[in-house]
Amino acid sequence: MPSVNPRHRTHTVSETTYEKAANNGELLSVRQIEVVYDGAILAVADISLAVRQGEVVALLGSNGAGKSTTFKAISGLVQADRALVTQGEVRWRGQRVDGIAPNLLARKGIVHVLEGRHVFAHLTVEENLRCGTFARRLSRPATDAALERIYTWFPRLKTKRTTFAGLTSGGEQQMLAIGRALLTEPALVLLDEPSMGLAPIIVQEIFEIITRLNRDEGMSFLVAEQNIHVALHHAHRAYVLETGRVVLSGSSKELLARDDLHEIYLGGSVTA
Ligand SMILES: Nc1ncnc2c1ncn2[C@@H]1O[C@H](COP(=O)(O)OP(=O)(O)OP(=O)(O)O)[C@@H](O)[C@H]1O
């Protein structure tokens, strides 16, 4: 049985509220979390956010705002980084999940694509993808069918299937990291800065694939980005983080209409 850290049991919102939220299609709910590294460094002070079924939600913020830490708090990887969620809670389909092991969370349908395109450089593209199927214990034909589906989403990966991942381009490695994550059949993908260091045309291609996966497969995404424009043009809603807090949130349309967004994003004051 997954255990929940008793330190996290100080929540004030009633179970009924969460049941209602889950019934409204709320997949992920993060309430007032605080995350501390090494028992001393306060990285996230107060972040609340939600992702509903079928949504693409952007988490915007500049360097050090707390995007990756928030993702690690959701996926359970904080522990691997000597960090702890010291306040607040994370719920998945209404159930507390903070403190449970990342592999159990992955089985529940959350997958975390880490910042920085982590691929196994000395394995081929296809071998990397096969790693994404291990947890599902698929038969050989079912694995091949699952890989073919990934290749239809990312045709570039098919052309490079026998190439060592370390020899592919940055864009292909990002696609590979996403494709491998999709093989866990997630309901929600936490995608950490997919645009980092990539040419605009590749960034566009990746976001178009995200949009299609969302529209055609109903997959939900929480995407951390510094690239405000590409994120807001592909997300339904967004939260803006500044030094570990949510300073602004709204629909992408509302946020795009604000002419002070850049100022807020770069650490200016919020006026509304
Ligand atoms: N492993 C760590 N140990 C100590 N402090 C950390 C660690 N990782 C992040 N931090 C600190 O936590 C804060 C939030 O960092 P985080 O990486 O979550 O930000 P981010 O929004 O993802 O930034 P970026 O856009 O640069 O990836 C920063 O002050 C950072 O220095």
Ligand SMILES: [Mg+2]
């Ligand atoms: Mg980050």
